[in-house]
Amino acid sequence: xxxxxxxxxxxxxxxxxxxxxxxxxxxxxxxxxxxxxxxxxxxxxxxxxxxxxxxxxxxxxxxxxxxxxxxxxxxxxxxxxxxxxxxxxxxxxxxxxxxxxxxxxxxxxxxxxxxxxxxxxxxxxxx
Amino acid sequence: xxxxxxxxxxxxxxxxxxxxxxxxxxxxxxxxxxxxxxxxxxxxxxxxxxxxxxxxxxxxxxxxxxxxxxxxxxxxxxxxxxxxxxxxxxxxxxxxxxxxxxxxxxxxxxxxxxxxxxxxxxxxxxx
Amino acid sequence: xxxxxxxxxxxxxxxxxxxxxxxxxxxxxxxxxxxxxxxxxxxxxxxxxxxxxxxxxxxxxxxxxxxxxxxxxxxxxxxxxxxxxxxxxxxxxxxxxxxxxxxxxxxxxxxxxxxxxxxxxxxxxxx
Numbered sequence: 344x345x346x347x348x349x350x351x352x353x354x355x356x357x358x359x360x361x362x363x364x365x366x367x368x369x370x371x372x373x374x375x376x377x378x379x380x381x382x383x384x385x386x387x388x389x390x391x392x393x394x395x396x397x398x399x400x401x402x403x404x405x406x407x408x409x410x411x412x413x414x415x416x417x418x419x420x421x422x423x424x425x426x427x428x429x430x431x432x433x434x435x436x437x438x439x440x441x442x443x444x445x446x447x448x449x450x451x452x453x454x455x456x457x458x459x460x461x462x463x464x465x466x467x468x469x470x
Numbered sequence: 471x472x473x474x475x476x477x478x479x480x481x482x483x484x485x486x487x488x489x490x491x492x493x494x495x496x497x498x499x500x501x502x503x504x505x506x507x508x509x510x511x512x513x514x515x516x517x518x519x520x521x522x523x524x525x526x527x528x529x530x531x532x533x534x535x536x537x538x539x540x541x542x543x544x545x546x547x548x549x550x551x552x553x554x555x556x557x558x559x560x561x562x563x564x565x566x567x568x569x570x571x572x573x574x575x576x577x578x579x580x581x582x583x584x585x586x587x588x589x590x591x592x593x594x595x596x597x
Numbered sequence: 598x599x600x601x602x603x604x605x606x607x608x609x610x611x612x613x614x615x616x617x618x619x620x621x622x623x624x625x626x627x628x629x630x631x632x633x634x635x636x637x638x639x640x641x642x643x644x645x646x647x648x649x650x651x652x653x654x655x656x657x658x659x660x661x662x663x664x665x666x667x668x669x670x671x672x673x674x675x676x677x678x679x680x681x682x683x684x685x686x687x688x689x690x691x692x693x694x695x696x697x698x699x700x701x702x703x704x705x706x707x708x709x710x711x712x713x714x715x716x717x718x719x720x721x722x723x724x
Contacts, residue, residue: 435706438563
């Protein structure tokens with residue numbers, strides 16, 4: 344397992360980690376199979392989406408905010424229940440196929456770390 | 471890795487690919503373990519849900535449309551940000567257990583390719 | 598593959614199964630790699646989120662109910678389409694890394710079985 348450190352800078356932020364995952368893949372020496380990208384946090388997630396146009400990630404953050412408003416009479420005392428929900432909607436882990444040492448992503452796909460309660464220092468685990 | 475070609479016919483469409491995955495499983499010769507179903511697109515996803523009653527898939531499409539309206543002042547110039555969001559909500563990949571060469575699905579479960587910006591020619595990757 | 602039996606007691610319920618998964622992990626004898634947690638139902642899912650404060654899980658259930666109301670003129674005759682949608686939003690399976698026989702979860706993370714159409718007798722499959 345390899346650990347990547349990430350620093351987020353806003354409350355909600357989709358950070359493109361595709362190149363970081365690729366670099367760790369080389370270090371892991373994985374040739375064929377599956378790479379797992381795992382987020383060990385409960386107010387952040389991981390997803391695959393378009394990374395050619397940064398407006399897509401901006402829209403994703405805005406849509407999620409509309410679906411799950413930050414303020415909404417939640418019980419959890421820390422006040423960040425919306426971030427917990429968004430984390431579960433995106434998911435804590437994903438798998439990508441690997442062939443001949445290369446990440447098999449679709450043409451427009453990138454891997455995004457999804458910060459929902461930043462700014463924070465975060466980790467992503469790769470295996 | 472095996473590639474399945476799919477043709478969608480509407481903007482939003484849940485296409486049952488359970489039998490296609492089963493057929494590829496045989497070709498892959500996988501006996502025990504996990505099969506991964508991966509969608510290499512950013513406006514389509516994959517999910518497991520009931521495939522006995524087609525009304526369930528119709529309801530899923532309608533509920534997602536209500537949660538993420540197609541028109542909503544998005545930034546992304548192509549105008550299909552709702553489709554990108556729905557793709558991340560369903561996810562790009564899933565895993566199903568395999569025993570003795572058989573897909574281990576629950577009684578009511580089927581695997582659905584989720585089109586959110588059709589009609590298009592699409593691919594699903596199986597491993 | 599190991600099967601865990603679960604009994605839910607309410608329509609919507611997030612049941613912490615972290616310790617159950619840990620126990621099965623020992624039985625499976627898995628030392629390093631990935632453990633898969635699979636839910637073979639179409640009105641229940643699985644997610645990772647905070648399990649220190651039970652208010653988080655309560656908030657998650659409430660937020661999902663607001664996003665996908667139980668009553669909403671659905672087509673599916675059984676009347677539980679909202680539960681099907683919530684199942685797809687959470688997902689049917691997840692993977693957690695395993696090192697030296699231990700589940701690699703983040704500090705605050707627990708694994709939750711997500712009941713959306715209880716009370717029912719349910720299963721979770723571990724591999």
